[in-house]
Amino acid sequence: MAYNLLKGKRGIITGALDSNSIAWKVAEKAHEEGASFVLTNAPIAMRMGEINALAEKTSSKIVPADATSVDELTNLFTQSQEILGGKIDFVLHSIGMSVNIRKKIAYPELNYDYYAKGVDVSAMSLHKMLSVAYKMDALNDHASVVALTYAAAQRTFPFYTDMADIKALLESIARSFGYHYGLRNKVRVNTVSQSPTKTTAGTGIKGFGDFFDYADAIAPLGNASAEDCANYCVTLFSDLTKMVTMQNLFHDGGYSTTGVSDLIMQKAGIKEA
Ligand SMILES: NC(=O)c1ccc[n+]([C@@H]2O[C@H](COP(=O)([O-])OP(=O)(O)OC[C@H]3O[C@@H](n4cnc5c(N)ncnc54)[C@H](O)[C@@H]3O)[C@@H](O)[C@H]2O)c1
Numbered sequence: 484m485a486y487n488l489l490k491g492k493r494g495i496i497t498g499a500l501d502s503n504s505i506a507w508k509v510a511e512k513a514h515e516e517g518a519s520f521v522l523t524n525a526p527i528a529m530r531m532g533e534i535n536a537l538a539e540k541t542s543s544k545i546v547p548a549d550a551t552s553v554d555e556l557t558n559l560f561t562q563s564q565e566i567l568g569g570k571i572d573f574v575l576h577s578i579g580m581s582v583n584i585r586k587k588i589a590y591p592e593l594n595y596d597y598y599a600k601g602v603d604v605s606a607m608s609l610h611k612m613l614s615v616a617y618k619m620d621a622l623n624d625h626a627s628v629v630a631l632t633y634a635a636a637q638r639t640f641p642f643y644t645d646m647a648d649i650k651a652l653l654e655s656i657a658r659s660f661g662y663h664y665g666l667r668n669k670v671r672v673n674t675v676s677q678s679p680t681k682t683t684a685g686t687g688i689k690g691f692g693d694f695f696d697y698a699d700a701i702a703p704l705g706n707a708s709a710e711d712c713a714n715y716c717v718t719l720f721s722d723l724t725k726m727v728t729m730q731n732l733f734h735d736g737g738y739s740t741t742g743v744s745d746l747i748m749q750k751a752g753i754k755e756a
Contacts, residue, residue: 488721490517493567495559497523497550498577501533503682505631506577508713514541516717518573521563525549550578550608553615560621570623573720576612576630579684580604581646587689590644598645606652613660613672624668627720630657631712632674632731634739642690654731661729671728673719678706678735700746704736 494513498506499522513520522538526547538545546562548555563571582597609630616622634640635647636654643650654674661672679685679695686692699706707715715734718724733739748754 485515485517488516488717488723489513489573492518492572492720493563493569494518494520494573494575494720495523495563495571496520496575496577498575498579499524499534499537500528500531500683502537503709504577505677505680505682505709505712506575507537508709509575509577509716510537510541510543512710512713512717513573513720514543516721518720519543519567520573521546521559521566523548523559550576550612551603553611556611556615557619560615560619564621570626571616571621572623572626574612574616574622574626574628575716576609576628578605578608579631579646581644581649583645584643584688588644590641593645601645601649602652605646606649606656609653610656610660613656613664617660617664617667620668622664622668622670624670625722625725626668626670627724628657628664628670628672629716629719630672630674632676634676634733634735636676636731637739640694642688642694657731658729665728669725671719671725673727673729674731675712675715675719676731676733676735676739677712678702678708678738680706680709680712682709697747698735698738700750701741701744702736702738703741703744706738707734707736 496510522543522545529547544566546559548559581601583593632650635643636650657672657674664670679698749756
């Protein structure tokens with residue numbers, strides 16, 4: 484059921500790689516809720532071509548941009564305002580990549596070139612995006628920026644290696660820029676800390692499948708799906724949450740505040756079923 488929560492709003496949605504991507508679901512929901520938006524991804528990701536189907540389905544245009552390039556981000560914000568006919572009301576940062584994770588390098592042995600690349604792509608890109616928008620004055624007053632993150636920023640999950648540190652930086656950038664952009668234009672900046680989700684980025688992590696089941700058995704509501712995440716993002720883009728900013732918001736079925744569950748104790752043989 485749609486509520487027209489984003490009627491008349493203009494957005495930029497990054498990170499829709501294929502139909503499993505969280506950003507893909509956000510685009511579908513934002514379209515259902517009446518938004519118009521530009522889709523963007525790294526030029527290399529465009530080669531797979533799947534994003535064209537999403538653009539058609541949501542009547543959107545695509546503007547390629549590598550999120551590490553200030554020039555390409557400047558072009559993204561310039562073109563998006565032209566295409567959509569005005570300043571931007573919401574931005575989804577849904578970008579994550581770690582070469583160390585891809586190459587299954589353990590935390591004590593991280594490669595620093597890969598580490599730096601991960602920081603640039605997955606965290607500093609949020610600063611670059613916000614800085615470009617800030618200097619161009621490309622966001623409307625009360626606009627909402629949401630970046631996706633993971634609970635390894637607060638607690639240790641060994642398999643998440645350098646992305647744990649990178650997500651901590653991402654969350655800090657959201658707070659710091661949230662202050663400056665909030666003061667000037669009442670722009671909100673938040674991070675959503677999502678459950679493990681079966682996407683290209685998610686399943687690229689060693690042991691992801693086992694951990695997905697573990698998290699599902701801990702959270703009283705179970706893991707939140709990509710569709711659930713998209714619904715939550717839509718509320719954050721809407722005017723209903725206009726005083727929420729500089730927050731890291733857990734969207735994880737209660738996982739992050741559950742110490743242990745009966746189910747996990749049963750599975751461990753500590754408690755009878
Ligand atoms: N899947 C999970 O379990 C999970 C959990 C919590 C948070 N997240 C976060 O959600 C976000 C989206 O990931 P996803 O799970 O939907 O996976 P995904 O692989 O579908 O999306 C990641 C996207 O980042 C894009 N990207 C990579 N490098 C880029 C660059 N240089 N410029 C622009 N875009 C670039 C990719 O092309 C891809 O579209 C990420 O920030 C991820 O860390 C995922």
